[in-house]
Amino acid sequence: MDDLFLKIIAGEIPSKKIYENDSVYAFEDINPKAPVHILVVHKERTESINDTDESKAYIYSDLFLAVRKIAQQLGIDESGYRTIINTGSDGGQEVFHLHVHLLAGKKLGSLV
Amino acid sequence: MDDLFLKIIAGEIPSKKIYENDSVYAFEDINPKAPVHILVVHKERTESINDTDESKAYIYSDLFLAVRKIAQQLGIDESGYRTIINTGSDGGQEVFHLHVHLLAGKKLGSLV
Numbered sequence: 001m002d003d004l005f006l007k008i009i010a011g012e013i014p015s016k017k018i019y020e021n022d023s024v025y026a027f028e029d030i031n032p033k034a035p036v037h038i039l040v041v042h043k044e045r046t047e048s049i050n051d052t053d054e055s056k057a058y059i060y061s062d063l064f065l066a067v068r069k070i071a072q073q074l075g076i077d078e079s080g081y082r083t084i085i086n087t088g089s090d091g092g093q094e095v096f097h098l099h100v101h102l103l104a105g106k107k108l109g110s111l112v
Numbered sequence: 113m114d115d116l117f118l119k120i121i122a123g124e125i126p127s128k129k130i131y132e133n134d135s136v137y138a139f140e141d142i143n144p145k146a147p148v149h150i151l152v153v154h155k156e157r158t159e160s161i162n163d164t165d166e167s168k169a170y171i172y173s174d175l176f177l178a179v180r181k182i183a184q185q186l187g188i189d190e191s192g193y194r195t196i197i198n199t200g201s202d203g204g205q206e207v208f209h210l211h212v213h214l215l216a217g218k219k220l221g222s223l224v
Contacts, residue, residue, distance in 0.1 A: 033223045049180050050189050057173035064172045064197075068161050071199070077162050080200025084223055085176075087183070088192025092220050101223055108204050108224050111145045111196055111213055 005041045005097040019073060023058075024066040026102075035105025036076060040066055047096045048087045063100050076104040117153045117209040131185060135170075136178040138214075147217025148188060152178055159208045160199045175212050188216040 007013045008027065015027035018038050029037040042059050046052055052059060064083070071077040081104035086093040119125045120139065127139035130150050141149040154171050158164055164171060176195070183189040193216035198205040 037223075049176060049195070050183065052176065052180060054177065057177055060172035060176045061169035064161060064164065065166065065169055068164060071162065076202070078200065080198075080202035080205065082199070082203040082224070083161070083197045085195045086192075086220075087194070088190065090188070090192035090216055090219055091194040092223075093192065103224055104202055107202055108198075111149075111204075112194070112215055112220050 003045055003097050004095050005039075005099065006045060009041065009043055019066060019070045021066065023062040026066060026070055029101070033101075034103040034108065036074060036081070036103065038070060038102040040070065040100040040102055042098060046098045048093060048098055049085060050087060052098070059098065063098075067100060067102055070102060071104070074104070080104065080108075082108045115157055115209050116207050117151075117211065118157060121153065121155055131178060131182045133178065135174040138178060138182055141213070145213075146215040146220065148186060148193070148215065150182060150214040152182065152212040152214055154210060158210045160205060160210055161197060162199060164210070171210065175210075179212060179214055182214060183216075186216070192216065192220075194220045 008015045009025045017027050019026040026038050026040045029039050040063055084101040120127045121137045129139050131138040138150050138152040141151050152175055183193055196213040
């Protein structure tokens with residue numbers, strides 16, 4: 001399986017780790033679009049939102065509870081942040097392993 | 113409580129409903145930023161990601177399983193879509209009732 005994020009989680013590809021727990025691994029995006037740009041990745045591979053159902057609903061809880069903890073850890077919880085999940089071509093999804101972009105560190109403008 | 117979304121869910125303020133189940137209400141954004149721009153709102157009010165913990169983790173599952181169903185319903189699941197949650201000032205959060213922006217209908221560009 002050629003999954004970039006699984007290779008990063010396994011340490012086969014280096015990353016700047018920001019946070020990790022049993023279910024989630026988070027690291028700095030190598031092409032940041034804001035002063036803070038972190039990718040929050042579930043350790044269990046699911047391609048996209050389209051591939052989740054009730055049996056995989058815990059993925060969202062795991063990801064966003066991690067986001068909250070990372071925001072506190074980085075001290076951006078009060079100033080604010082944006083979280084984005086891209087799905088498919090129109091959404092701009094580049095890696096087909098469900099992940100959350102966490103952006104912060106400046107006033108983020110319009111949604112698109 | 114002056115919560116715009118609770119008033120919309122209660123029908124006190126009109127909205128173009130797209131989807132509803134026991135936990136989630138979704139409707140068209142009145143100032144769309146893309147051909148498809150839907151707000152997916154949990155019926156239970158929580159201000160933001162900062163106010164969620166393990167006891168409220170189901171909010172994320174409810175919201176994103178609804179997103180998946182709406183994407184299928186609208187036929188944008190294959191073409192793709194973007195989902196955004198804004199938190200606080202830097203994130204651009206305007207209504208302090210946790211919600212997901214669902215954007216689609218064109219190639220969505222850069223993240224910010």
